[in-house]
Amino acid sequence: xxxxxxxxxxxxxxxxxxxxxxxxxxxxSERLREFFRIDHLVYHWVSAAGEQYGCGTYDRSWxxxxxxxxxxRIDPVIKGCYQRFHxxxxxxxxxxxxxxxxxxxxxMEFGLGNQGYSVPLRGPNGQFxxxxxxxxCDDETWAAFTDQNRRExxxxxxxxxxxxxxxxxxxxxxxxxxLSPREVDALTLLALxxxxxxxxxxxxxxxxxxxxxxxxxxxxxxxxxxxxxVARAISQGLIVISTSAPSGSVADPLTHRAQG
Amino acid sequence: xxxxxxGTDLKxxxxxxxxxxxxxxxxxxxxxxxxxxxxxxxxxxDEYDDLDPLYVIWEGSDGLHRGSMRFLPTTGRxxxxxxxxxxxxxxxxxxxxIWECTRFCLAHGAESRIAAALMLGGGELxxxxxxxxxxxxxxxxxIRIYRMIGSSPEILxxxxxxxxxxxxxxxxxxxEARKHVSHRAGVSPELxxxxxxxxxxxxxxxxxxxx
Numbered sequence: 001x002x003x004x005x006x007x008x009x010x011x012x013x014x015x016x017x018x019x020x021x022x023x024x025x026x027x028x029s030e031r032l033r034e035f036f037r038i039d040h041l042v043y044h045w046v047s048a049a050g051e052q053y054g055c056g057t058y059d060r061s062w063x064x065x066x067x068x069x070x071x072x073r074i075d076p077v078i079k080g081c082y083q084r085f086h087x088x089x090x091x092x093x094x095x096x097x098x099x100x101x102x103x104x105x106x107x108m109e110f111g112l113g114n115q116g117y118s119v120p121l122r123g124p125n126g127q128f129x130x131x132x133x134x135x136x137c138d139d140e141t142w143a144a145f146t147d148q149n150r151r152e153x154x155x156x157x158x159x160x161x162x163x164x165x166x167x168x169x170x171x172x173x174x175x176x177x178x179l180s181p182r183e184v185d186a187l188t189l190l191a192l193x194x195x196x197x198x199x200x201x202x203x204x205x206x207x208x209x210x211x212x213x214x215x216x217x218x219x220x221x222x223x224x225x226x227x228x229x230v231a232r233a234i235s236q237g238l239i240v241i242s243t244s245a246p247s248g249s250v251a252d253p254l255t256h257r258a259q260g
Numbered sequence: 261x262x263x264x265x266x267g268t269d270l271k272x273x274x275x276x277x278x279x280x281x282x283x284x285x286x287x288x289x290x291x292x293x294x295x296x297x298x299x300x301x302x303x304x305x306d307e308y309d310d311l312d313p314l315y316v317i318w319e320g321s322d323g324l325h326r327g328s329m330r331f332l333p334t335t336g337r338x339x340x341x342x343x344x345x346x347x348x349x350x351x352x353x354x355x356x357x358i359w360e361c362t363r364f365c366l367a368h369g370a371e372s373r374i375a376a377a378l379m380l381g382g383g384e385l386x387x388x389x390x391x392x393x394x395x396x397x398x399x400x401x402x403i404r405i406y407r408m409i410g411s412s413p414e415i416l417x418x419x420x421x422x423x424x425x426x427x428x429x430x431x432x433x434x435x436e437a438r439k440h441v442s443h444r445a446g447v448s449p450e451l452x453x454x455x456x457x458x459x460x461x462x463x464x465x466x467x468x469x470x471x
Binding site for chain 1: 266268312314332333334335336345348349350351352353354355356357358385388389390392393395414416430432457460461462463464465
């Protein structure tokens, strides 16, 4: 197969799932940057008490400078994203004002690009984090990038934050992430090779409803797409596929491959 | 016009917020007879209003509420996951790409185009924020109105009887639906986008050039 030498997002997410040390998040952020082909990717956690934790590809001296100068006070990205849950293009933020302009100028001297897109994350107990991609390019290129990658960025942001939360010593119990019976049914049929229309038909639901169940299952499984979700569900033993299904019992499964 | 307001920011528009919560009391308690709490201010508020949701609100020229709905991502607490999982065959819906839409409310005497305008606003959230689906909790009698304005939810199930019947369903916005809803609302897609940016910030070109 003639595929481009691009890292695979599903493999990065598999490794994200497996890491056992907070320090390993750094390498994941670098690999995600490579995958998205951008200058920078940063994760920035702010606790309810105002403590900060971060990792990512910004120059270390910039990160240190940011903390030393307490730039969180004036950073428009923090102001514009705090207590929100929608992704924010930096172009929509208020960069006016002398202090903000100086902050921006300095950030660029440390190698930040002129474009940014941040996904705010609301965790338990007032936890707030930002997952940011940053790049140097023109507006059109950036608009095309965010348009094309928006949903993957949002998913990655949440997976990244979930992992960071796992490392919290006294973390609050998170929402149950078990697959629902309908999600198990849907993934099982997809694993058997049913097409979407057949799955919907078999479960007596519409294809739209099926897409919602698959979307939810994909997130619960930390997966990047449907094929990845099915693979993860099988490997975690959440769905069981008989390898010796009598022929003809599942309507020629091999001819009806699951669609990504 | 359409406004998009997070819960924490409602205090900046006290008249708008006050009239929204009052209209909700009129619709959900008085007209539909839902078992909801109305506080001493005459406001219908529930625990999900305390989670800092995003409201899409139609504001009349007098600055008062004409219609609204409320959104929360399903990665946090939602009404569906806490009260209606039986309608989904058990279990939860969880994804940052699936948002819950509840408390779809129209002020008494509001023109039907306002319902369409709210739908148009929902479509903006989907287009701009990468939302793939809305899962809604709504008054079953609204289904006919939704269909009329060209934005029919797909009903997953209903609970209760008579006028207090509550439905759970899914909304999807296609480009064709957008055109139709825009026409019904009497709001052009361009105007809708202008209002959207007024709430969320107008994109300023080339950040770098100002530095």
